[in-house]
Amino acid sequence: MLFLCNLCELKHGSALGLDPWEQGRDTLLALLYDGRPKVYRNNCPHQNVPMQYRKDRFMSPDGSRIICFAHGASFRPDNGLCIDGPCLGQSLTSLSCLVDSEGRVWLES
Numbered sequence: 001m002l003f004l005c006n007l008c009e010l011k012h013g014s015a016l017g018l019d020p021w022e023q024g025r026d027t028l029l030a031l032l033y034d035g036r037p038k039v040y041r042n043n044c045p046h047q048n049v050p051m052q053y054r055k056d057r058f059m060s061p062d063g064s065r066i067i068c069f070a071h072g073a074s075f076r077p078d079n080g081l082c083i084d085g086p087c088l089g090q091s092l093t094s095l096s097c098l099v100d101s102e103g104r105v106w107l108e109s
């Protein structure tokens with residue numbers, strides 16, 4: 001398993017960019033939904049590019065959607081489904097994670 005972050009770093013309505021493989025860019029984003037962490041690849045299915053506006057800015061202003069700032073596609077935070085924009089009906093790639101007893105979030109392999 002690969003350490004991602006501490007659960008307390010994740011807030012409802014915002015997302016955290018993560019670089020667990022130390023590639024020099026945030027290849028994943030993590031957010032909290034219904035009290036549970038969700039992790040997606042930071043890769044828009046429209047043109048396979050990173051989605052953030054700037055560091056850790058992945059969400060709509062009201063925090064209800066993940067936004068790709070390249071062309072404005074929006075995605076559900078609970079399952080990554082695109083609900084508006086050029087990749088409508090496609091989804092972000094979701095990755096499985098778990099939280100240990102000390103509140104650390106791990107990527108499952």
Ligand code: FES
Nearest residue numbers: 044046068071073
């Ligand atoms: S690359 Fe994401 S909407 Fe176009």
